[in-house]
Structures are given as C-alpha cells and as structure tokens.
Amino acid sequence: xxxxxxxxxxxxxxxxxxxxxxxxxxxxxxxxxxxxxxxxxxxxxxxxxxxxxxxxxxxxxxxxxxxxxxxxxxxxxxxxxxxxxxxxxxxxxxxxxxxxxxxxxxxxxxxxxxxxxxxxxxxxxxxxxxxxxxxxxxxxxxxxxxxxxxxxxxxxxxxxxxxxxxxxxxxxxxxxxxxxxxxxxxxxxxxxxxxxxxxxxxxxxxxxxxxxxxxxxxxxxxxxxxxxxxxxxxxxxxxxxxxxxxxxxxxxxxxxxxxxx
Amino acid sequence: xxxxxxxxxxxxxxxxxxxxxxxxxxxxxxxxxxxxxxxxxxxxxxxxxxxxxxxxxxxxxxxxxxxxxxxxxxxxxxxxxxxxxxxxxxxxxxxxxxxxxxxxxxxxxxxxxxxxxxxxxxxxxxxxxxxxxxxxxxxxxxxxxxxxxxxxxxxxxxxxxxxxxxxxxxxxxxxxxxxxxxxxxxxxxxxxxxxxxxxxxxxxxxxxxxxxxxxxxxxxxxxxxxxxxxxxxxxxxxxxxxxxxxxxxxxxxxxxxxxxxxxxxxxxxxxxxxxxxxxxxxxxxxxxxxxxxxxxxxxxxxxxxxxxxxxxxxxxxxxxxxxxxxxxxxxxxxxxxxxxxxxxxxxxxxxxxxxxxxxxxxxxxxxxxxxxxxxxxxxxxxxxxxxxxxxxxxxxxxxxxxxxxxxxxxxxxxxxxxxxxxxxxxxxxxxxxxxxxxxxxxxxx
Numbered sequence: 110x111x112x113x114x115x116x117x118x119x120x121x122x123x124x125x126x127x128x129x130x131x132x133x134x135x136x137x138x139x140x141x142x143x144x145x146x147x148x149x150x151x152x153x154x155x156x157x158x159x160x161x162x163x164x165x166x167x168x169x170x171x172x173x174x175x176x177x178x179x180x181x182x183x184x185x186x187x188x189x190x191x192x193x194x195x196x197x198x199x200x201x202x203x204x205x206x207x208x209x210x211x212x213x214x215x216x217x218x219x220x221x222x223x224x225x226x227x228x229x230x231x232x233x234x235x236x237x238x239x240x241x242x243x244x245x246x247x248x249x250x251x252x253x254x255x256x257x258x259x260x261x262x263x264x265x266x267x268x269x270x271x272x273x274x275x276x277x278x279x280x281x282x283x284x285x286x287x288x289x290x291x292x293x294x295x296x297x298x299x300x301x302x303x304x305x306x307x308x309x310x311x312x313x314x315x316x317x318x319x320x321x322x323x324x325x326x327x328x329x330x331x332x333x334x335x336x337x338x339x340x341x342x343x344x345x346x347x348x349x350x351x352x353x354x355x356x357x358x359x360x361x362x363x364x365x366x367x368x369x370x
Numbered sequence: 371x372x373x374x375x376x377x378x379x380x381x382x383x384x385x386x387x388x389x390x391x392x393x394x395x396x397x398x399x400x401x402x403x404x405x406x407x408x409x410x411x412x413x414x415x416x417x418x419x420x421x422x423x424x425x426x427x428x429x430x431x432x433x434x435x436x437x438x439x440x441x442x443x444x445x446x447x448x449x450x451x452x453x454x455x456x457x458x459x460x461x462x463x464x465x466x467x468x469x470x471x472x473x474x475x476x477x478x479x480x481x482x483x484x485x486x487x488x489x490x491x492x493x494x495x496x497x498x499x500x501x502x503x504x505x506x507x508x509x510x511x512x513x514x515x516x517x518x519x520x521x522x523x524x525x526x527x528x529x530x531x532x533x534x535x536x537x538x539x540x541x542x543x544x545x546x547x548x549x550x551x552x553x554x555x556x557x558x559x560x561x562x563x564x565x566x567x568x569x570x571x572x573x574x575x576x577x578x579x580x581x582x583x584x585x586x587x588x589x590x591x592x593x594x595x596x597x598x599x600x601x602x603x604x605x606x607x608x609x610x611x612x613x614x615x616x617x618x619x620x621x622x623x624x625x626x627x628x629x630x631x632x633x634x635x636x637x638x639x640x641x642x643x644x645x646x647x648x649x650x651x652x653x654x655x656x657x658x659x660x661x662x663x664x665x666x667x668x669x670x671x672x673x674x675x676x677x678x679x680x681x682x683x684x685x686x687x688x689x690x691x692x693x694x695x696x697x698x699x700x701x702x703x704x705x706x707x708x709x710x711x712x713x714x715x716x717x718x719x720x721x722x723x724x725x726x727x728x729x730x731x732x733x734x735x736x737x738x739x740x741x742x743x744x745x746x747x748x749x750x751x752x753x754x755x756x757x758x759x760x761x762x763x764x765x766x767x768x769x770x771x772x773x774x775x776x777x778x779x780x781x782x783x784x785x786x787x788x789x790x791x792x793x794x795x796x797x798x799x800x801x802x803x804x805x806x807x808x809x810x811x812x813x814x815x
Contacts, residue, residue: 245656
C-alpha cells in the first residue's frame with residue numbers, strides 16, 4: 110500500500126494541510142464535508158495509480174479554520190491557490206460531494222485551466238422535486254442511513270477505530286466535527302445552491318459524473334441535472350453504492366476515473 | 371438589589387405526550403395551537419407582569435423563542451412595548467433580543483428607542499445569540515452567528531450615539547442612511563444585560579464591555595467558574611467586578627402548601643423542561659459554538675448534550691440505537707430529574723418559608739446584583755401562577771431585599787458596572803463564595 114504523507118503548504122489565506130502520495134499522473138482531490146484522512150482507503154487505492162494531492166479545507170483534520178475564506182468564490186479561488194502552491198498544471202481534478210461542488214466551480218470559473226474533471230456525486234444544485242436531507246440537522250449516528258448503500262457496514266466504517274468510551278476521544282471528535290462542519294456550513298448551509306447551475310455551461314473539461322445508484326443524500330436526478338448542465342459530460346452510475354461511493358465501491362470509482370486518461 | 375419576574379409564557383394546552391413524541395418542544399406542529407386560548411394567554415401573561423410590578427418586583431424580564439410551545443414570546447419588542455405603557459415603575463428587562471437571527475440592527479435600534487421613550491426610560495436592553503434551533507427557524511447561518519452578534523451590537527450602539535445621517539458598510543449589514551429619529555430616553559443608552567449559560571466568549575465579551583452577565587439557572591459550581599472568568603478579565607482591564615456585574619435567573623415556584631408547590635413545580639420538567647427545548651440536532655448547529663464552548667459541553671454528561679453520547683455512538687455501529695418510547699418511563703425520569711434539580715438548587719419550590727433560606731444561600735454563594743424569579747412551566751392555572759407571584763412579591767422579596775442589603779449586593783443601577791478601579795498588579799477580591807457551596811452540600815468544582 111502506498112502511504113500518504115501530510116505536508117503543509119502556505120497560500121494567501123491559510124496554512125493548508127495536504128495529503129500527498131503515489132506515483133502516476135497528478136490528481137488533485139477535493140474532499141467532502143466529512144473530511145479525509147491519510148488512512149482513507151479510497152485515497153490510498155488511488156495512490157496506486159496516481160500522484161495524489163488532497164488538500165484539506167482549512168478547519169479540517171488538525172488545521173485551523175480560516176476566517177477570510179467565506180464565500181463560494183473564496184473557496185474556489187483558494188483551491189486554485191493550493192493547486193498553484195503545489196506547482197500542479199492541469200492535473201486530473203476529482204471532487205467528492207462538497208469537494209465536487211468546489212471542483213465544478215473551479216472548472217466553471219476558469220474553464221481553460223482544467224481539462225479533466227471527475228465529479229463524485231457533487232453537491233451544488235437544488236431540485237425542488239428531490240430536496241436533499243439537511244445534514245446540519247442530523248446527529249452523527251443518523252448519517253450512515255443517508256450516506257451509505259449498506260447502512261450497517263457504513264456505520265461500522267464511520268466509527269472504525271473510534272473509542273467512544275474514552276472521554277478525551279469523544280471530546281476531540283465533537284470539537285473536530287463542529288469545527289469542520291462549521292467551515293463547510295459557509296457554502297452548504299442551509300442548502301448547497303450557490304448559483305452553480307447558472308455556471309455549469311462554462312465547463313469545457315472532459316467531465317465524468319460518477320453516482321451511486323442508492324445515493325440518498327444527492328439522489329440520481331442530481332446526476333442527471335449535472336449531465337444536462339455540462340455539455341458532453343458522461344454520467345456513470347455505480348450499483349450498490351450510496352453517497353459514500355468512493356468507500357463503498359472503491360475499485361469501480363477508480364476504474365471510472367481511469368477513463369479520463 | 372433588583373428582583374425580577376420572568377416567565378417563558380408557556381403554551382399550556384398541549385398534551386405532554388405530544389411534546390415527548392416529538393422528542394422536544396421545538397418542532398411540535400402548530401396545528402396544536404388554539405388561537406382563542408392563546409389570545410387569553412397572551413393577555414394573562416401581560417396581566418402577570420403588571421401584577422408582579424404591583425406586588426413588589428423591580429423588573430419584568432422578557433425573552434423570545436421561535437417555533438415551539440415552550441415559549442409563546444416570539445417578538446419580545448411587541449410585549450415590551452405593551453408593558454412600557456401598561457406599567458409605571460418596573461424596569462423592562464429584555465434577555466434578550468437574538469441579534470443574529472433578527473438580522474436588522476437599525477430597525478432594532480428604532481424599536482428599542484421607542485420602548486425606552488414610551489416607558490420613560492425603564493428599558494434594559496439585552497442581547498443573545500439565539501438558541502441553536504433559532505438558527506434553523508430563521509435560517510441564520512450558524513457559522514456567522516458570533517460575527518453577526520458583535521457587528522449588530524456595535525452598530526446599535528453607534529446608531530444611538532452618533533448623530534446622523536451617516537453611512538454604514540459592514541461585513542453583514544449595510545445601511546446607506548443611518549439617522550434613527552427616535553433615540554432612547556436614557557443617555558447615552560439603556561443598560562445592557564447579557565444572559566448566558568456556557569460560552570466563555572460571551573463572559574469575556576461582557577467583562578470587556580462592562581455589561582452585567584446574567585446566569586440562566588446554571589448550576590452554582592459552573593456559575594462560579596463563569597463569574598471568576600468575568601472577574602479575571604475585569605482585573606486585567608483594571609476594574610474590580612462585583613454584584614453589579616452579575617445577575618441570576620432561577621426557576622422558583624411558591625405556593626401556600628408544600629404538596630401543591632411540589633406538584634405544580636413539576637411543570638418545570640414538563641415535556642423534558644429546558645433540556646427538552648430542542649433536539650440535539652437543532653440545539654448546537656455546526657459553527658454555532660467555538661471549540662472551547664464545544665469542549666465544555668462535551669465534558670458532561672458524556673457529550674449527550676450534543677446528541678452523541680458514547681452509548682448512542684456505540685450503538686450506531688450496529689445501527690441498533692433506539693430512543694425510549696415508553697412515555698410513562700420518560701415521565702418518571704423527568705420526575706427524578708426535577709427532584710435532582712431541587713437538590714442542586716437549580717429549581718426552588720415550596721412555601722415562602724421554605725424557599726427563602728434556599729435563595730439566601732444561593733445569593734450568598736454567587737452574590738448577584740439582580741435575581742429574577744422564573745415562573746413555572748407546564749399546566750399550572752392562572753390562579754396558581756398568580757398566587758406564586760403574590761407570595762414571592764409580598765413575602766419572599768421583602769426578606770431577600772433585607773438580606774441582600776446586609777451582605778452588600780449592589781445592583782447595576784446603584785453602582786455602575788466597571789466603576790470600581792483595581793490597581794495594576796493588585797489581587798482582585800473574590801466575586802463568589804465557593805465555601806458556601808460546600809456548606810450547602812454541593813460539589814465545589
């Protein structure tokens with residue numbers, strides 16, 4: 110297994126934690142609202158074939174929140190700042206959920222700077238007919254039911270290695286959870302619609318949309334709406350996968366990304 | 371010493387099981403709202419405040435909440451405006467207006483100025499951040515709650531003190547023409563009392579602004595901790611904090627006989643009481659609290675305040691967590707929690723003779739400059755509520771007033787908060803008496 114290392118880089122706004130590792134084409138990965146760690150099985154598997162660069166949104170992991178990153182545009186340009194600081198030029202850009210929303214915004218804001226884009230069940234749209242469950246009014250133990258195809262296995266995955274009988278662990282978990290979602294809330298609260306639907310037409314990158322067939326957070330009609338909005342995009346639906354499809358169907362997701370070449 | 375009257379204005383025509391089935395007050399459907407009964411209730415509550423003034427209370431305290439039957443006060447400035455005209459001498463104390471969820475500080479400055487003018491200078495303005503559930507109800511982004519609170523407060527002070535017209539371009543608020551015609555009667559502006567339960571940031575902010583901090587029925591140990599934090603901050607700023615910097619609000623119910631007091635006082639736990647105000651997922655939305663405040667909350671009891679107690683999280687691994695569904699079992703637990711709250715002096719219930727020594731003991735420990743009596747929740751009748759007000763006003767307050775004078779509990783009108791200088795490097799005086807807690811058989815933190 111290829112281990113990912115945690116490095117710190119500095120951008121205009123913040124000191125950013127970046128998980129890096131692997132060999133192959135550069136791949137810039139933007140995580141979802143739940144965050145990502147160096148032990149993440151999806152990133153580790155991805156690093157078998159790609160040189161992975163996965164920055165953490167400030168406030169995630171052990172990093173501090175960033176007060177000056179506030180709007181969708183701030184998050185988008187900050188992601189470009191990170192890419193520049195890493196010296197990456199036209200990497201494959203992959204984003205999951207909230208990270209997919211940021212990746213789509215990047216490709217829409219500067220369409221000539223991203224030519225390969227993979228969006229894993231991105232947030233960013235709102236369909237009245239399919240209202241997304243409000244993750245901000247859920248407690249952690251309710252999340253597996255909306256995030257996973259296999260709820261029981263998903264719950265076990267989310268709590269793996271956690272010792273909730275250890276009060277210090279519990280405190281740190283709660284503080285981290287509040288801090289992370291506090292940052293995410295800037296672009297996701299109350300809903301994730303920050304006008305992306307009106308900008309999707311600008312995306313020129315070869316775009317793959319990868320969706321879990323049992324996604325209950327952003328159900329499949331959202332994938333179809335993205336496909337309609339991004340000219341030439343392709344929607345790949347993966348069976349036996351929910352919103353956390355990178356964890357539930359790791360190989361199938363990586364095979365999909367491979368199609369970007 | 372100022373003695374205040376407070377009620378949440380509970381909606382009393384709902385079956386407790388409806389609240390329990392909803393697992394909280396917040397979110398109970400308003401299809402249970404009976405318009406005719408509520409019209410009577412709003413008038414009853416206004417009458418209660420007038421009666422409280424008549425029998426000797428110095429202050430009438432109002433708060434507001436949204437979207438639940440726990441508190442019918444949804445727009446306190448409306449009720450405060452009525453009291454401004456209907457009463458004659460009591461302070462009208464707002465604890466407080468939730469600035470980040472109202473999101474219109476210029477309008478707020480105008481409304482409060484009118485209330486102060488109509489009441490001929492009896493308004494005490496107070497600010498809160500709004501409960502977590504209020505962020506949902508009013509769709510206020512919790513990530514910006516404190517920023518908006520601070521900015522709205524600073525703007526209102528300017529609006530009351532800086533001659534207009536002027537232009538304001540802030541981070542969250544923008545006004546092209548600030549020139550409120552009505553300004554408060556009290557110059558430069560009314561006192562501001564800030565209620566809180568937990569956040570150290572709020573305590574420090576109060577100490578910096580020299581505003582009285584009002585503890586909302588927190589247990590005596592943690593209350594002493596907050597007082598000390600305030601006083602330490604004050605010392606750094608060069609002043610000695612004292613009773614004038616602190617207030618305390620406590621559930622108190624008084625009746626002519628103990629058995630009735632105990633039975634009706636149980637209403638404080640009706641539907642889960644304060645702990646059942648909103649479900650965990652609505653109580654502390656992400657971003658609402660700082661890391662420090664979250665850490666304090668997570669300490670006890672086992673993080674259950676945040677809805678993620680270790681039991682629930684452990685059970686979540688197997689997806690087998692089940693909420694308690696037997697309402698009789700829940701009610702028994704609530705009865706027990708009501709008894710425990712009395713043992714910890716977080717609820718005081720009884721005859722006048724029984725409650726007086728208990729409140730004296732509380733005053734001796736935390737030495738506040740104001741003490742506000744929080745009338746009972748639940749299904750108590752108008753007569754029972756009024757009788758409690760009468761007994762407190764005529765029998766309890768006179769004795770407490772004498773006692774508070776004997777131990778030097780100055781209120782914020784008798785001694786300006788922050789007016790007692792403290793020389794740099796000198797040691798501050800204590801602001802509470804933890805030893806008194808031990809004598810009461812309470813754990814000293």
